[in-house]
Amino acid sequence: MNKPLISKAFNPDNFRHQGHLLVELLGDYLESALQSSKPVNRWRDPEDQLTFWQNDYKEGDRELGRFFKNLIDSSLHMHNPKNMGHQVAIPAPEAALAGLLTELLNNGTVVYEIGAPAVVLERVVCKQLAQEMGFDPGKADGFMTSGASLANLTALMAIRNIKAGEDVWNKGNNKQYALMVSEEAHYCIDKSLRIMGLGEAGTIRIPVDEHYKVRVEMLESAYRAARDRGVEVLGIIGCSCSTSTGTYEELEPLADFAQAHNLWFHVDAAHGGPAIFSKKHRHRLKGIERADSVVMDFHKMMMTPALSTAIIFREAKHSYRSFSQKAQYLWEEQEKKSWFNLGQRSFECTKLMMSVKIYTLLRQYGTALFEEYIDYTYDLAQSFAGMLKQESDLELALQPETNVVCFRYKPGKLSSASLSKLNSLIRKKLIEDGEFYIVQTQLKEDIWLRVTLMNPFTTTVELRALLEKIKQLGRQLVSEQ
C-alpha cells in the first residue's frame, strides 16, 4: 500500500534538516532570552491569539521553521531574567535535549521490558533522593509520576489504603476520613480528597500564624474535634513550602504529633524539597527524615522540563499500596511485586521516560548544581526583601524563606480594598506591557504581588527595574483615579 504522507513524515533526512534548524532557532531564543534585552512576553488578547492560530491552521503554510519561530515568539520567555512568575522550572538546555530523546524514543516506563534504561534511571534517581532526605536508601523506595497533583493523590491513596480501619479499596468509603493540613496547603490536596469522595470534610484545615506556618498548638484540639464529630483522621501533611508565600512549615512538631496519634506523616515538598541539597538551607527541612512519604518536583526547583515528580516512601512496602490493578496484557504474575515494573505502583498506564531528564542533570553536574541554584535564588529573595523594606511606598508581606516573595505597592493611606484593586491593576498593566512577568496572590482578604525567583540569571538589576516600573505604574494609576 502506498503511504505518501507517512513516508514523508518519517523521513530521517527531513528530521535531520528540521532538527538542525530548530536547534539553531532555540539557540537564538536562549541567547536572546538570557540577555534580558527582549520583553518576556508579547501580550495578545485570547481571542486575537485564537484568530491568529486559526488562520495559521487554515492557511496550510507547511513551513515548519516558520511555525516554530512564531510559536517561540508568542510564548512566554521563561529564560528571560525578567520572568519572575510561576513556580515552573526554567529548564536547563541539556535536560530539554534529553527530553527530545525521550520524545522520539517514547518508551514507556510502566513495564521494565519496554523502557528498561529509563525504569532503572528512575530507581537511581529515587534512591539518591531518599538518601539526601535522610531515609535509609536500602529501605526506602519511590518512583516518579506526572506532576505533584498526581503524586499527592498517589500518597493520599496509600494513606487511605493503609490507615483506614476498613478495606476501602474494595469496600469503598464507609466512614468520613480526613487529613489534617495547613490552610495554606496547595489546592491539589483538598481536590484529591474530594476526588476520593470525602467532600469538604475530608480536609481538616489548620490555621496558620502571621508567618504563614501551621499553629502547632491548635493540632490537638482540631484532632479531638474531628474525632468528636466521628471523623477518622488518617494523617497529617506538612508543606515544604506553602504555595502562596513559600513558607516552610516546622516539620518536627508535625512528626511528633503524627507519632503520638499513630497518624501518617506526609510531606508535600514539591517546591521546597530541593533545599535538601543546600548546606545553607536544608535546616528548613529538618524532620523530613521522619516522614512516611514525601513528594518532590524536579520541574520546579531542579531545572527539569515538566512534568517530573518523585514520590518517596520511607518503607518500600508502602510504595505498592496506592493502587492495586490487574492488567492482563501487562503482567503475567499479577501478585509479584517487582521494583522494575513501575506500573504496579503508578497511576499512569503509559508513563513517560521522565527520569532521563533529571538523571542527565545529576549525571552531568551532580547535586552541586542544585545547591548552587537554591543558594542563589533563595539569597536573591533575601536581597529583594531588603530592597522592599527600604522603599516607603512598597510593602513586604513577610520575610521570605524560599525564592517566593509577596509584596505590594502601598502609597500613603489607602483602604486594603483599594490596595488590592490597585495592585491587581498594576499587575494587569505589567502583563500587557510584557517587559516583566510576575504573578499575584491573595493573602487573607487582600491581593498582593508575587514573584518566584526561578531564573538563575535574574539579578538585583532586574529586580530594581521591576520596582521602578511598579512604582511608576502605581503613581500613574493613582493619579488617574
Next chain:
Amino acid sequence: MNKPLISKAFNPDNFRHQGHLLVELLGDYLESALQSSKPVNRWRDPEDQLTFWQNDYKEGDRELGRFFKNLIDSSLHMHNPKNMGHQVAIPAPEAALAGLLTELLNNGTVVYEIGAPAVVLERVVCKQLAQEMGFDPGKADGFMTSGASLANLTALMAIRNIKAGEDVWNKGNNKQYALMVSEEAHYCIDKSLRIMGLGEAGTIRIPVDEHYKVRVEMLESAYRAARDRGVEVLGIIGCSCSTSTGTYEELEPLADFAQAHNLWFHVDAAHGGPAIFSKKHRHRLKGIERADSVVMDFHKMMMTPALSTAIIFREAKHSYRSFSQKAQYLWEEQEKKSWFNLGQRSFECTKLMMSVKIYTLLRQYGTALFEEYIDYTYDLAQSFAGMLKQESDLELALQPETNVVCFRYKPGKLSSASLSKLNSLIRKKLIEDGEFYIVQTQLKEDIWLRVTLMNPFTTTVELRALLEKIKQLGRQLVSEQ
C-alpha cells in the same frame, strides 16, 4: 555571586553543540530502526541494567553524547518494523521536534498568560476533534490532559458531580454510586472508581460475547439488579476499543440505553477514536456523536509522543464540572469560566504544552495522515489474521477490528493450561532474543500472544518472519519438554 555550574549548564553554545550532535544521533537511530535490520531490543536483566547505570552515575563520565548513545542503544526501538508491542505511539519525528521546543520553553497551559499559544492550539485541536466526532463544535468543548487514565478520571468526576443526587464534591459520597462498563474495559476505569471511594461495587461489569463485545441484552437486568441493591447508577461507558482484543463496542445500543434511563454516556476511545478520520473504518464509531463525553489519546494512534490526551464534552458547560478549585495565585476572578484558563477544568496545576505536538502534525499533514495510518495498520491486521488462519499450528483468537491481533501457537492437542505455559515461554524467549517485540494477554483463563501493529513500516514480510520464529521457538520448546 559566582555560578560556575549554572553558567555552564545554560550556555547557549553548549546547547547548540550538543543539540546538533543529538539530532545526528537520533537521525542515525531513525535510519537504522526503519530499516529493521537491527534488533528491536537489547535484553538485559533488570539487575544487570541497574548495575550498568549505577556505574554510569558513579563514574562521572561527563560526555553527554556517549550517554545519549548508550541510552538509545539500551532502549526499545519503537520505530523498528519488528516492534509490534504496546499501544504506544511510534512518534512522527516532527512531533518529537515540537516536543523539544516545548521541553525548552516549558510554558504551562493552566493559565492563558503563561502559555498563550499552546492554550489556543489546544482549543483549535479540540474543536477539530469535536467536529470529526460529529458534535456541534460551537456547543462542544474540551481540553487536553496527561494521559487517558487521567482523562477518564476527569470524565468520571464530571459524571459524579452532575448525575449524583447529592452534592458529592462538597458532601462526599453518601450513597453507593456505580457505572456500567464492559468487563473488557481498560483497568483505569475500575481504578478510578476505587480512587473515588466507590470500591469494587462502583463498577458494574457487563459480560461480553464471543466477539468480546458487551452483551447488550444483559444491560437491563444488570441495571435493575444494581438498583435493587440500592446502587445509584450514574452512567454507562462504551469502549472504542477494548484493550486486550481491540474490539469496538456497538455504541448505538449503549446510547439508547443511556437515553432510556437518563444515564451519562461516556466513550473511552483512547485507542480506537482516531478511526473517526478514516472513511473506511469510521463506521465502527457510529453513535459516538451521542456520547456526553469522549476520551481519545493522541499518543496511541496519532503518532504523537506521550502523554497527550483529549477529553471532549458534547456540552461545553459540563467541561467545567469535574473539579472546582480555588487557587489564589492563579485566578483573580474565581467564579468566571474562561475557556482560556484551562486549569479551571484540568486536574493538573502544571500542565504541559501538549497541544503543540499534535497541532504540528495536523498542520503539516491534515487529518489525511491519520486516515492513511489507520487504513494501513488496520488493514495489516486483517492480512495478519489471514496469514494466521492458514497456519495449522497457529490459532487466531478472534477476527481483529483494529490493529490489535491476539493469537497463539497451538501444536496438536495440548490442554489449555499447557498452551498458556507454552505461549508464555515463547514470548519470554522472543523478548530475550530481541529481534521482535510483542506482548501477551489473558483471554478468559488463557495466555495468548498479542501484537499491536503500531508501526506504519511493518509489512507482511516482518509478520511472516515473526510467525516463522514463533513456530521455530514453539517446536524447540515442545521437543525439550
